[in-house]
Amino acid sequence: MSALRFVLNGEGREERAPPSTTVLDWLRLSARLTGTKEGCAEGDCGACTIVIRRPGENQFSAVNSCLLLLPQLDGCEVMTVEGLSGPDGPLHPVQQALVDTDGTQCGFCTPGFAMAMFAFRDGGEPAEAALIHEALAGNLCRCTGYRAIVDACRKLPAAPAQPAAAGGAGSVSADGPSLGAHACGGQAFHAPATLAELMELRAAHPDAVLLAGGTDLGLRVSKQQEAFARVISTQAVSELATVRAGADALHIGGGATYTQALPLIDAKFPAFGALIRRIGSRQIRNLGTLAGNLATASPIGDTLPCLMALDAEVLLRARGGARVLKVEDFITGYRKTALAPDEIIAEIRLPYLPAGRDFAAYKVSKRFDQDISTVVAAFVLRREGEMVGELKAAFGGMAARPARAAALERALAGKPWTPAAHAGIDALLAEDFSPLSDHRGGATYRLRAAAGLVRRFQLETTLTGAPLRVEAL
Numbered sequence: 001m002s003a004l005r006f007v008l009n010g011e012g013r014e015e016r017a018p019p020s021t022t023v024l025d026w027l028r029l030s031a032r033l034t035g036t037k038e039g040c041a042e043g044d045c046g047a048c049t050i051v052i053r054r055p056g057e058n059q060f061s062a063v064n065s066c067l068l069l070l071p072q073l074d075g076c077e078v079m080t081v082e083g084l085s086g087p088d089g090p091l092h093p094v095q096q097a098l099v100d101t102d103g104t105q106c107g108f109c110t111p112g113f114a115m116a117m118f119a120f121r122d123g124g125e126p127a128e129a130a131l132i133h134e135a136l137a138g139n140l141c142r143c144t145g146y147r148a149i150v151d152a153c154r155k156l157p158a159a160p161a162q163p164a165a166a167g168g169a170g171s172v173s174a175d176g177p178s179l180g181a182h183a184c185g186g187q188a189f190h191a192p193a194t195l196a197e198l199m200e201l202r203a204a205h206p207d208a209v210l211l212a213g214g215t216d217l218g219l220r221v222s223k224q225q226e227a228f229a230r231v232i233s234t235q236a237v238s239e240l241a242t243v244r245a246g247a248d249a250l251h252i253g254g255g256a257t258y259t260q261a262l263p264l265i266d267a268k269f270p271a272f273g274a275l276i277r278r279i280g281s282r283q284i285r286n287l288g289t290l291a292g293n294l295a296t297a298s299p300i301g302d303t304l305p306c307l308m309a310l311d312a313e314v315l316l317r318a319r320g321g322a323r324v325l326k327v328e329d330f331i332t333g334y335r336k337t338a339l340a341p342d343e344i345i346a347e348i349r350l351p352y353l354p355a356g357r358d359f360a361a362y363k364v365s366k367r368f369d370q371d372i373s374t375v376v377a378a379f380v381l382r383r384e385g386e387m388v389g390e391l392k393a394a395f396g397g398m399a400a401r402p403a404r405a406a407a408l409e410r411a412l413a414g415k416p417w418t419p420a421a422h423a424g425i426d427a428l429l430a431e432d433f434s435p436l437s438d439h440r441g442g443a444t445y446r447l448r449a450a451a452g453l454v455r456r457f458q459l460e461t462t463l464t465g466a467p468l469r470v471e472a473l
């Protein structure tokens, strides 16, 4: 088993550590780089933000080091706040902009803000308010210092162009490729480079934890202090990272991150793209995958209602073969799926909507950014003149699993698509769902919110020119 190899703040490193070590713990406790802070240890606050550049990529991405396992750095270039400038060197442009705008806050939040700003600048995006807010949404200051930080982002000079990082998937820049398998302290981590290797490993170790971005699984390590005996990572499998617009459907590989999938999802399903932009933060979306959201099968998994309303399918692969299931049949219960122990999600297929369909997706949460849904909904409508030809309505946050609202769909089919047709929506939704009450919302609130989303869809698809959305900023 080989050592992990990565480049940290410009210096090649070769490391051995138990694979269930978070990058944050390793940075602070082993590398003694304590500029990266721990605020929440659950991906919410951004104090632990670092930037990584994977092999073949030409820009750095911000990620939460509290959720990342050390072997996920294998083959990457990594920069922490200490890498911005030396102790006596000139300030990095990000630091200078923070100084110039009085944007520095306390020592807990500022390093994370600086690294999120570094990634924003490295991405070469225009300094538009919406993009700056999106780039900083994963960094919290409990003391409201945001305006000056947003100003600092506006003033950032352009970053110099970077050549793509050397190496292929699973390899490292400094000292040649690692072998993609690491073991230390009784824990093993496999990062196969091909789908065939992945399937062999999955068949040999059906009990191993299958890891994609780790934004769900990482919490078991950072919050519950769990150590995984054996992990198989999908990260280095290039076949799984593919996102492709086929003739009839969008094909999203089972290892593709939200950030990788977003450009094509935006192009083909803009409402789904807008919803995905509200999943966590950029730090989360740079790691998290659609496949991970599906396999977690959370009742409030944001992508599931869209996938159901859009009739998406999953391609499941095992060493001996493959099968295709509708997403609706894949999710079998509360956090339960039809995935067999030796299977993986190889691909998610999103069939294109025929012309003339209306499609919308809505998320109701306490905060606009970086929050978990109370209710999430997706609708696809086929109209026949003024009447409902077919309505597909899928909801999350209303039951143990996201599901279509069968009674609502049946009742509206063939009826006029007007507000008058909506008189009984609350009752129909109550036939479909008996939501739980929890800290995000009571059962009555959820039913009313869901009914409100149906009305909103009706208004948005029939009223033209009227602004119907109140946006943040």
Ligand SMILES: Cc1cc2nc3c(=O)[nH]c(=O)nc-3n(C[C@H](O)[C@H](O)[C@H](O)COP(=O)(O)OP(=O)(O)OC[C@H]3O[C@@H](n4cnc5c(N)ncnc54)[C@H](O)[C@@H]3O)c2cc1C
Binding pocket: 042, 043, 044, 067, 209, 210, 211, 212, 213, 214, 215, 216, 217, 218, 234, 254, 255, 278, 279, 280, 281, 284, 287, 288, 289, 290, 291, 292, 293, 294, 295, 296, 300, 301, 302, 303, 339, 343, 344, 345, 346, 370, 371, 372, 373
């Ligand atoms: C701060 C924070 C904010 C979040 N915000 C949101 C949000 O707004 N909305 C939302 O829906 N979710 C949210 N999440 C949850 C999480 O980000 C998503 O569910 C994400 O899509 C998980 O993907 P991942 O690649 O990180 O999965 P991982 O954590 O790597 O894995 C999750 C599960 O999926 C399985 N899995 C992964 N890939 C495959 C595959 N190819 N085949 C089979 N099984 C697989 C794993 O074995 C595991 O059981 C948030 C999480 C955090 C920490």
Ligand code: FES
Binding pocket: 037, 038, 039, 040, 041, 042, 043, 044, 045, 046, 047, 048, 049, 064, 065, 066, 067
């Ligand atoms: S410590 Fe809060 S996001 Fe990592």
Ligand code: FES
Binding pocket: 105, 106, 107, 108, 109, 110, 140, 141, 142, 143, 144, 145
């Ligand atoms: S949390 Fe650092 S100043 Fe507010």
